[in-house]
Amino acid sequence: MHNITRVALVGGTHGNELSGIYLLKKWEKTSQFTRWPQLELTQTIANPRACEHSVRYMETDLNREFALEDLQNDRLVGYEQLLAKKLNQQFGPRGRSPVELMIDLHNTTSNMGACLMLLRKDAFNIGMAAYVKDRMPEAVIYFQDNLPEERNRFLISVAQQGVTVEVGPQPNSVLQQETLELMETMTGHILDYVVLYNRGELASLPGEFEAFQYTEDLVLPTDEQGQRLAMVSKRLERRDFHPVEPGEVIMETFDGVPICWEGDYTAYPLFINEAAYHRSHSAMSMSQRIVLRCADYF
Amino acid sequence: MHNITRVALVGGTHGNELSGIYLLKKWEKTSQFTRWPQLELTQTIANPRACEHSVRYMETDLNREFALEDLQNDRLVGYEQLLAKKLNQQFGPRGRSPVELMIDLHNTTSNMGACLMLLRKDAFNIGMAAYVKDRMPEAVIYFQDNLPEERNRFLISVAQQGVTVEVGPQPNSVLQQETLELMETMTGHILDYVVLYNRGELASLPGEFEAFQYTEDLVLPTDEQGQRLAMVSKRLERRDFHPVEPGEVIMETFDGVPICWEGDYTAYPLFINEAAYHRSHSAMSMSQRIVLRCADYF
Incomplete structure (x- = not known):
């Protein structure tokens, strides 16, 4: 050190x-x-x-x-x-x-x-x-x-x-x-x-x-021309690092069909609707909540 | 008509x-x-x-x-x-x-x-x-x-x-x-x-x-090189169309000096901190609250 x-x-x-x-x-x-x-x-x-x-x-x-x-x-x-x-x-x-x-x-x-x-x-x-x-x-x-x-x-x-x-x-x-x-x-x-x-x-x-640990990235569904078919659900608006349970609605198509979280764990989304990821149609990243003990690292 | x-x-x-x-x-x-x-x-x-x-x-x-x-x-x-x-x-x-x-x-x-x-x-x-x-x-x-x-x-x-x-x-x-x-x-x-x-x-x-009626635009103070010297006060954050009385703090310089609203009327700011007006250093527009009677116009 x-x-x-x-x-x-x-x-x-x-x-x-x-x-x-x-x-x-x-x-x-x-x-x-x-x-x-x-x-x-x-x-x-x-x-x-x-x-x-x-x-x-x-x-x-x-x-x-x-x-x-x-x-x-x-x-x-x-x-x-x-x-x-x-x-x-x-x-x-x-x-x-x-x-x-x-x-x-x-x-x-x-x-x-x-x-x-x-x-x-x-x-x-x-x-x-x-x-x-x-x-x-x-x-x-x-x-x-x-x-x-x-x-x-x-x-x-x-x-x-x-x-x-x-x-x-x-x-x-x-x-x-x-x-x-x-x-x-x-x-x-x-x-x-x-x-x-x-x-x-x-x-x-x-x-x-x-703390939170990165797990995966989620993208919005797009059609064959690369046009978005859905948006992030307003239920998630401003709720970065709030828990999302399997089966919860996370997106919605423009004709009103809900899209649910398909992971098998409680996810804590972040970078929800981040402007910079507009081109890549990123919806959010997912993380898991963890607890870290300092004694394990010193 | x-x-x-x-x-x-x-x-x-x-x-x-x-x-x-x-x-x-x-x-x-x-x-x-x-x-x-x-x-x-x-x-x-x-x-x-x-x-x-x-x-x-x-x-x-x-x-x-x-x-x-x-x-x-x-x-x-x-x-x-x-x-x-x-x-x-x-x-x-x-x-x-x-x-x-x-x-x-x-x-x-x-x-x-x-x-x-x-x-x-x-x-x-x-x-x-x-x-x-x-x-x-x-x-x-x-x-x-x-x-x-x-x-x-x-x-x-x-x-x-x-x-x-x-x-x-x-x-x-x-x-x-x-x-x-x-x-x-x-x-x-x-x-x-x-x-x-x-x-x-x-x-x-x-x-x-x-309704609200446009009155004037306010810009952030800048130095001789055109660099900003102040920012919109956090007191106004997200408070578009909320009243601001004469003498109230509306901006703050980077070294902590408050800047007050110098108008002689209760102003209702809008376009507070609008991103598109970044180049022009616009801080907000001001308006006044009005009440309109339909009968006056028909």
């Missing part, structure tokens, strides 16, 4: 998610970056051109461009593909990065509250989740450490450790004060935790905490 | 406002267009290319391209400028249109509920407002008949009469069942009213009703 000193704080990976962009501006203006003198904290806007146009991306989703083979593929010269290579040079290279932690700041149009998204269940991540959940009980802890490696093409994969702060609901290209404050609070707790972690002061963590 | 027979129902004027686009699809699929056999009802997607890309517009806002002098200016050949000329040919020409009523279906990211936006206070519009408000008490009636003529560059200005159905809150590129149902209900009432109006059966309307 080595110290986490170099921490990169990133906003604007998606240019229409304004909380991260404005949190960095706000912390710059109010000198908040000096609150953690023990850390080498840097701040970066990942996709300034997408921010300028207030769009998610110019050509392709930057946050899907960090697969190792893509970073090494010289024929990939799209705008975000080039930007990924530049960011990999700046923060990486992936696999040998000097940056010990990257915190990537995102918004969602779904009602996910303040969600801490984690890619690993190791002592550092488990401790962070326990600490954040303890200081901020309304936070949602979400593990996607079971994603297949080929789907981990996220910007944070460049650094040694990476976490995503995902706050919503907030429409794209909108800045809401409450959502900004949720992000600010969560990010502050993460940085406080890193200082505690470096000091080895993990005894103060709670014994166990609630 | 002549009959309103030719009615054009338009969705997709903004390509990322999904309720109108999907309402037309739904009505097509469920043969709802035949519910009003007395009317010659047509349906159109105004900006199919913007819909395909799920963006508000390709180059410029189509719903600001219908000024008479712009429609007649052959040098304006941007994508939406050309599209406006084609729509003016299809539905107009503006000033001599055979289309007696155009209903334009929009979404807003603001919490405006189901809002009927009207450009005139004549018997036809007053009657429509009274009828809709009576059948759908949660509807908000909003008059912007005091907009200067040069700002009426809307698509609906092409037809003899035009109304906008503006439903929210819904993020761009998202389809929510509840929002779609609000739009469906309001549009149905409008068409029912047109049939009633043609029959001269206006005696059944309520004597008076509440």
Whole structure:
């Protein structure tokens, strides 16, 4: 277990998610970056051109461009593909990065509250989740450490450790004060935790905490022309991380036929009706509720 | 007072406002267009290319391209400028249109509920407002008949009469069942009213009703580089059409300084934090509450 000193704080990976962009501006203006003198904290806007146009991306989703083979593929010269290579040079290279932690700041149009998204269940991540959940009980802890490696093409994969702060609901290209404050609070707790972690002061963590574990993605049915045949049921509206039992209605066709949850487990949906997944007709992701004991990881 | 027979129902004027686009699809699929056999009802997607890309517009806002002098200016050949000329040919020409009523279906990211936006206070519009408000008490009636003529560059200005159905809150590129149902209900009432109006059966309307009248627009303060210095206060979040008294906090700078409402009247804000007005740093529009008596207009 080595110290986490170099921490990169990133906003604007998606240019229409304004909380991260404005949190960095706000912390710059109010000198908040000096609150953690023990850390080498840097701040970066990942996709300034997408921010300028207030769009998610110019050509392709930057946050899907960090697969190792893509970073090494010289024929990939799209705008975000080039930007990924530049960011990999700046923060990486992936696999040998000097940056010990990257915190990537995102918004969602779904009602996910303040969600801490984690890619690993190791002592550092488990401790962070326990600490954040303890200081901020309304936070949602979400593990996607079971994603297949080929789907981990996220910007944070460049650094040694990476976490995503995902706050919503907030429409794209909108800045809401409450959502900004949720992000600010969560990010502050993460940085406080890193200082505690470096000091080895993990005894103060709670014994166990609630979290959610990714299981699968659900898409809306489409016809042969790729046109949607159904929409997410209003029963699920704004109910991210609320339980859905097998057999419950989750979608409805435009002519009024209900579509039920066919899984054999109590699911906790998230990214319900997320705008960015409009093209792929994604309806929601599913997760299961889990309880994690810190003692199992230290 | 002549009959309103030719009615054009338009969705997709903004390509990322999904309720109108999907309402037309739904009505097509469920043969709802035949519910009003007395009317010659047509349906159109105004900006199919913007819909395909799920963006508000390709180059410029189509719903600001219908000024008479712009429609007649052959040098304006941007994508939406050309599209406006084609729509003016299809539905107009503006000033001599055979289309007696155009209903334009929009979404807003603001919490405006189901809002009927009207450009005139004549018997036809007053009657429509009274009828809709009576059948759908949660509807908000909003008059912007005091907009200067040069700002009426809307698509609906092409037809003899035009109304906008503006439903929210819904993020761009998202389809929510509840929002779609609000739009469906309001549009149905409008068409029912047109049939009633043609029959001269206006005696059944309520004597008076509440509405809101546009007064002015408020923008966020910016620095010399055009960067925002403040955000809308969270006190106003989701509180479209709730009263704001003179002196109340309506914005806050990023370093925590409150900015108060400086008007000398009780204002009812709308389009609070609307995503589409991000570039112009619009914070909200202001309106005043009014009560209208039908008898004054018939």
